[in-house]
Amino acid sequence: MQRQSAPVTDRNGPAAVAAVDLVKVYGAGDTAVRALDGVSVGFERGRFTAIMGPSGSGKSTLMHCLAGLDTATSGQVLLGGTDLTQQPDRVLTKARRERIGFVFQSFNLLPQLTASANITLPLDLAGREPDPVLLDRLITTLGLGGRLGHLPSELSGGQQQRVALARALVSRPEVVFADEPTGNLDSRSGAEVLALLRDSARDLGQTIVMVTHDPGAAAYADRVVMLADGRLAGEIHQPDITSVTEALQSLAVNR
Numbered sequence: 001m002q003r004q005s006a007p008v009t010d011r012n013g014p015a016a017v018a019a020v021d022l023v024k025v026y027g028a029g030d031t032a033v034r035a036l037d038g039v040s041v042g043f044e045r046g047r048f049t050a051i052m053g054p055s056g057s058g059k060s061t062l063m064h065c066l067a068g069l070d071t072a073t074s075g076q077v078l079l080g081g082t083d084l085t086q087q088p089d090r091v092l093t094k095a096r097r098e099r100i101g102f103v104f105q106s107f108n109l110l111p112q113l114t115a116s117a118n119i120t121l122p123l124d125l126a127g128r129e130p131d132p133v134l135l136d137r138l139i140t141t142l143g144l145g146g147r148l149g150h151l152p153s154e155l156s157g158g159q160q161q162r163v164a165l166a167r168a169l170v171s172r173p174e175v176v177f178a179d180e181p182t183g184n185l186d187s188r189s190g191a192e193v194l195a196l197l198r199d200s201a202r203d204l205g206q207t208i209v210m211v212t213h214d215p216g217a218a219a220y221a222d223r224v225v226m227l228a229d230g231r232l233a234g235e236i237h238q239p240d241i242t243s244v245t246e247a248l249q250s251l252a253v254n255r
């Protein structure tokens with residue numbers, strides 16, 4: 001991707017999204033599970049952060065609470081200064097639709113809509129027009145030019161995930177949450193999607209938060225945040241596969 005003339009990153013500014021002393025308890029009484037046990041963490045604007053940790057450590061719960069898909073038991077979720085935990089459902093729905101982008105392992109495209117219509121659907125729902133320059137740039141960078149009239153069923157997994165990525169990025173959301181975005185892709189398509197996520201942060205100043213089990217995927221991020229037993233268990237800046245693998249192994253040993 002080309003670098004934009006006006007810098008849109010703000011690495012020293014306030015976090016795009018943050019959790020403050022976040023607690024999530026599922027169930028009650030003897031069967032209660034404390035999935036998040038007082039997590040405070042910020043995700044800086046324009047950075048690509050991976051959330052990692054052993055199975056059951058609370059990664060998905062944290063992401064779902066940050067994205068307003070699940071409600072926390074206590075604590076705050078600050079999206080650009082708005083405390084999502086204090087908002088009624090209709091405000092949360094609007095925030096999810098207009099301020100947040102999502103990329104899921106299962107692509108979540110609408111099967112009856114073309115690639116093109118899938119990409120612009122969130123903007124259409126919000127009654128907004130896409131920025132034609134950004135739309136063009138995304139379509140070119142993602143190599144989707146010849147596929148815009150195709151239905152998802154006529155696209156490969158990698159192409160479907162690139163459509164999902166374009167859909168998430170075209171509205172310039174405050175944060176893109178990616179949940180195991182390469183989980184259903186072969187290694188080459190996965191590497192392409194991860195490089196595009198990395199470039200979106202670097203070149204477009206897009207804030208990205210990704211949950212993954214894969215140290216190779218996390219190595220594309222600027223920073224890895226580790227969770228264990230619902231708590232923050234360290235972080236790695238400028239991660240590589242070795243540093244991430246070692247950190248995960250040490251968490252496994254200390255359990």
Ligand SMILES: Nc1ncnc2c1ncn2[C@@H]1O[C@H](COP(=O)(O)OP(=O)(O)OP(=O)(O)O)[C@@H](O)[C@H]1O
Nearest residue numbers: 026027033035053054055056057058059060061062
């Ligand atoms: N809806 C739910 N009801 C009850 N317990 C839940 C629910 N969702 C998650 N949990 C529990 O909360 C804890 C954290 O789960 P979570 O899915 O956030 O972990 P994770 O790190 O994403 O796990 P994985 O890597 O296996 O996907 C686990 O003990 C899990 O069993």
